[in-house]
Amino acid sequence: SQTIHQWPATLVQPVGSPLSLECTVEGTSNPNLYWYRQAAGRGLQLLFYSVGIGQISSEVPQNLSASRPQDRQFILSSKKLLLSDSGFYLCAWSLEKEQFFGPGTRLTVL
Amino acid sequence: AQRVTQPEKLLSVFKGAPVELKCNYSYSGSPELFWYVQYSRQRLQLLLRHISRESIKGFTADLNKGETSFHLKKPFAQEEDSAMYYCALSPRGYQKVTFGTGTKLQVIP
Numbered sequence: 001s002q003t004i005h006q007w008p009a010t011l012v013q014p015v016g017s018p019l020s021l022e023c024t025v026e027g028t029s030n031p032n033l034y035w036y037r038q039a040a041g042r043g044l045q046l047l048f049y050s051v052g053i054g055q056i057s058s059e060v061p062q063n064l065s066a067s068r069p070q071d072r073q074f075i076l077s078s079k080k081l082l083l084s085d086s087g088f089y090l091c092a093w094s095l096e097k098e099q100f101f102g103p104g105t106r107l108t109v110l
Numbered sequence: 111a112q113r114v115t116q117p118e119k120l121l122s123v124f125k126g127a128p129v130e131l132k133c134n135y136s137y138s139g140s141p142e143l144f145w146y147v148q149y150s151r152q153r154l155q156l157l158l159r160h161i162s163r164e165s166i167k168g169f170t171a172d173l174n175k176g177e178t179s180f181h182l183k184k185p186f187a188q189e190e191d192s193a194m195y196y197c198a199l200s201p202r203g204y205q206k207v208t209f210g211t212g213t214k215l216q217v218i219p
Contacts, residue, residue: 032205041119043211044154044196051205059206090154097142097200099207101154 002027006091006102013109019064019078021105023091026072031093033074035066038088038104050074081109112137114199116210123187124218131182131213133171133197143173143180144198146209154196157182167191187217 003026013019025031035047046059048066056066063082067075074091086109091102113136123129135141143160158166160173160180171182180197197210 041211044209046206046208049206094205097144097159098156103153
């Protein structure tokens with residue numbers, strides 16, 4: 001069966017520090033991969049999605065970037081975190097339309 | 111561009127009362143509509159999709175193209191229905207999914 005992992009589960013970082021959040025999927029090949037930010041009152045905001053290795057679509061211009069170095073690995077990065085980057089980050093995968101979500105990472109930028 | 115609107119941030123109903131969670135969308139093409147649910151301390155998961163025309167946990171949703179709506183309904187709310195509900199849209203043939211801002215359903219015993 002397929003599983004999706006995200007780490008770390010929680011992260012506290014100072015303003016200006018770099019960020020790397022990792023997401024991996026097991027049990028499937030060539031999935032579509034997604035990064036979302038979930039905020040109260042703002043719902044799920046799509047940040048990036050990828051339909052294949054090295055293919056990244058950015059939905060919101062911002063301080064973040066994404067990479068897909070391997071088929072089942074999706075990484076969310078930042079060179080310098082801002083206070084506004086605080087939030088709950090969700091990774092998801094799909095083969096067709098149904099999306100399967102990871103447990104999320106709670107990021108606090110101080 | 112596609113857009114999904116959920117006008118209610120919070121909906122409180124008594125156990126046994128009917129539930130209707132509203133969802134309106136804007137998209138010029140042919141959309142696929144979904145409802146996702148997140149129970150407390152659980153992952154976000156698919157509840158139902160319009161093309162399946164199925165009832166899940168007593169919930170149904172009908173796509174009304176004339177009113178561009180996809181409201182989620184249940185005739186008798188249960189306490190275990192308390193959760194966060196998200197409406198979502200994906201253009202047919204594309205992988206991008208746009209979510210609404212979500213509605214928190216609170217079922218009062």
